[in-house]
Amino acid sequence: VTRRAITGWFLVHKWSSLVCTxxxxxxxxxxxxxxxxxxxxxxxxxxxxxxxxxxxxxxxxLDQLVARALDGHPGEVPLYLSFDTDRPVVNVTTxxxxxxxxxxxxxxxxxxxxxxxxxxxxVGFTDFLLRIHxxxxxxxPAELFLGAMGLFFITAIVSGVVLYLPFMARLRFGTVRxxxxxxxxxxxxxxxxxVVTGMWALVVALTGSINAAVIPITExxxxxxxxxxxxxxxxxxxxxxxxxxxxxxxxxxxxAPGMRPQFIAFPGTAWSSDxxxxxxxxxxxxxxxxxxxPAFVDxxxxxxxxxxxxxxxxxxxxxxxxxxxxxxxxxxxxxLWAVLDILTIVVLVTGLRLWLRRAALPTRARVGExxxxxxxxxxxxxx
Amino acid sequence: xxxxxxxxxxxxxxxxxxxxxxxxAVGLGAGLLGDGAVDLLxxxxxxxxxAAALAFGARx
Numbered sequence: 001v002t003r004r005a006i007t008g009w010f011l012v013h014k015w016s017s018l019v020c021t022x023x024x025x026x027x028x029x030x031x032x033x034x035x036x037x038x039x040x041x042x043x044x045x046x047x048x049x050x051x052x053x054x055x056x057x058x059x060x061x062l063d064q065l066v067a068r069a070l071d072g073h074p075g076e077v078p079l080y081l082s083f084d085t086d087r088p089v090v091n092v093t094t095x096x097x098x099x100x101x102x103x104x105x106x107x108x109x110x111x112x113x114x115x116x117x118x119x120x121x122x123v124g125f126t127d128f129l130l131r132i133h134x135x136x137x138x139x140x141p142a143e144l145f146l147g148a149m150g151l152f153f154i155t156a157i158v159s160g161v162v163l164y165l166p167f168m169a170r171l172r173f174g175t176v177r178x179x180x181x182x183x184x185x186x187x188x189x190x191x192x193x194x195v196v197t198g199m200w201a202l203v204v205a206l207t208g209s210i211n212a213a214v215i216p217i218t219e220x221x222x223x224x225x226x227x228x229x230x231x232x233x234x235x236x237x238x239x240x241x242x243x244x245x246x247x248x249x250x251x252x253x254x255x256a257p258g259m260r261p262q263f264i265a266f267p268g269t270a271w272s273s274d275x276x277x278x279x280x281x282x283x284x285x286x287x288x289x290x291x292x293x294p295a296f297v298d299x300x301x302x303x304x305x306x307x308x309x310x311x312x313x314x315x316x317x318x319x320x321x322x323x324x325x326x327x328x329x330x331x332x333x334x335x336l337w338a339v340l341d342i343l344t345i346v347v348l349v350t351g352l353r354l355w356l357r358r359a360a361l362p363t364r365a366r367v368g369e370x371x372x373x374x375x376x377x378x379x380x381x382x383x
Numbered sequence: 384x385x386x387x388x389x390x391x392x393x394x395x396x397x398x399x400x401x402x403x404x405x406x407x408a409v410g411l412g413a414g415l416l417g418d419g420a421v422d423l424l425x426x427x428x429x430x431x432x433x434a435a436a437l438a439f440g441a442r443x
Contacts, residue, residue, distance in 0.1 A: 090394075169396065174440075193436055199403070199404035203407075329426070329428055338434055339437075343433075
């Protein structure tokens with residue numbers, strides 16, 4: 001490899017890292033507790049116990065549950081309805097209008113067998129962290145900005161692996177020269193942790209950037225897929241027919257045996273057309289449980305118009321969520337995720353300190369150290 | 384100055400990092416595809432890069 005090429009990769013690594021390091025540190029620090037959000041939530045706000053009911057009690061219909069959620073909130077409409085996986089609880093999100101902002105939405109959890117409204121869950125520590133992590137509480141532009149930081153981070157990882165080659169030409173894998181200066185030790189540790197965590201960091205950065213684009217990706221899906229369903233976007237937003245939610249679910253499940261509903265989007269919301277109740281179905285295997293299949297039921301006539309598997313980009317979005325948070329294979333996976341997150345923090349901090357300490361050094365000297373296979377220009381070799 | 388070892392080839396330098404990257408990919412994918420025994424595979428595979436980092440780099 002020529003000096004010219006190494007100089008180019010060195011500059012790419014330096015600048016792509018400098019652009020994103022501060023934001024990456026914020027993401028790693030807020031992301032660390034978020035890995036354990038289930039455990040933290042269960043500790044801080046244990047799930048409210050459900051009332052005992054006689055065995056075989058039939059759940060109320062979804063329409064009854066929606067009516068309970070709307071009770072006392074005149075003028076509100078249902079937006080989403082979701083099902084807890086581990087207990088008979090249905091969650092209904094309501095708002096002043098189908099296109100209501102998230103802040104204006106109201107979240108109600110109901111016991112599906114008694115219709116009792118459970119106490120509202122407080123906005124807790126992990127919700128706050130997630131909002132910082134997602135968009136620093138600055139909305140969509142900041143969310144897309146953090147997604148772009150993920151792309152800079154990917155550039156830094158790739159260029160870092162390229163620079164690893166000349167640097168390690170005379171060093172065995174795993175070498176940390178502890179008998180030399182603090183600077184050499186820091187440099188070696190940066191290289192070791194960087195290259196070892198590289199693949200994981202690449203996946204988390206890429207899936208993070210995909211997650212950051214959830215709003216535009218969903219809009220593309222609406223424009224692309226929903227438009228293909230006849231008349232999906234014609235006319236004003238249809239109100240769901242009274243008593244029509246439960247039949248819509250029943251009709252969908254009859255047409256999709258072996259699947260279970262994860263959530264229902266009402267007409268006019270971000271996840272449905274202006275005319276349909278969209279029922280999002282999960283498969284029974286671990287993979288198909290994550291790849292949702294939406295079924296569209298006409299909100300006025302109750303006719304099942306279409307069951308459409310998600311296109312590839314929505315599949316990528318749905319798989320990017322578990323792959324980013326590491327919460328998909330038990331506690332041991334989360335613990336490994338946490339160690340990898342901490343190692344990434346070490347890579348960021350050592351990288352920043354190496355730059356701070358030697359920012360005054362000309363690029364030529366830094367590239368020379370790579371060409372000399374890891375001998376720093378300003379730290380004489382041991383005698 | 385102590386004599387330095389000979390230069391190693393690119394593939395030789397990248398062998399260990401590439402194996403750890405492959406283990407990472409297997410671990411991440413396996414966790415996604417299944418439960419139970421497949422989870423064990425995921426933990427073992429993703430544990431390799433973590434073990435390598437700690438074994439070589441954790442000592443002060």
